[in-house]
Amino acid sequence: MKVTLLGTGDATSVPAPLCDCEYCLESDRRRHPSVLVEAGGERLLLDVGPDLQEQLHEVDVRDIDGAFLTHAHGDHSSGVPAIGQTAKWDGDHLDSVDELEPTPEDFDPGYDLHLTETAHSHIDDWYGDLDRWLIPVHIDDWETVTVGDCEITAVPVEHHRPHARTLGFLVEHRGRSVCYAPDMRQWLDGPPEEGAAVLGQPVHGPRGELRAAIEATDAGRVVLVNVNEHIQRKHTAQLGQIARESGYELGADYNVYEV
Ligand SMILES: [Zn+2]
């Protein structure tokens, strides 16, 4: 299983807009959160953020087999209008402006967009028209979706933002597993399973609480994402040192992990 971190930043990202602090000026860029998992010939996109166009072109990915949203916060979901518009115009390209009336039946993006009913409702309110061009499929806590040989399980997490019901995703393929849980303070219902690699982040609660949640998984490898030098007022090297002291790795954009 190949895991590519497309974005390891958060809602602000690094450098933060409209900021010239030393942490912004001296840190590598961190794009908004997204991860690509490739296994058994399938490509899964976990979170569809506002940097999606750049991220997918950077790794030369032009098709996916499934998309999954952890929750509807903009940094994880605001690439949805772009993939919706892509699906809308993916059939016969426009020959003239007179043909601005494609019908949903003519267009199939070739993948489902998995998200909670709550996230779907928020996205419908914000972006509208989602149903017309994408194939939203509701996913519930602990439900498992199969894409090719991959099994993707929705793991409920406590995000500490009551309006935003939030998931992590456990992706399993032939005995290998990776869990992506970018906005979590702790598991809502216990960890997904032993032996999973975990991508977590240190902002959404006391550091000790997240550490306990990570340790409960007995993960073989922990990579921190959703990191922000600007907000944490630390240089990348300092964050890396803090991560290492806990036995974790600090993620960086476009890092690739073979799991
Ligand atoms: Zn800054």
Ligand SMILES: [Zn+2]
């Ligand atoms: Zn969030």
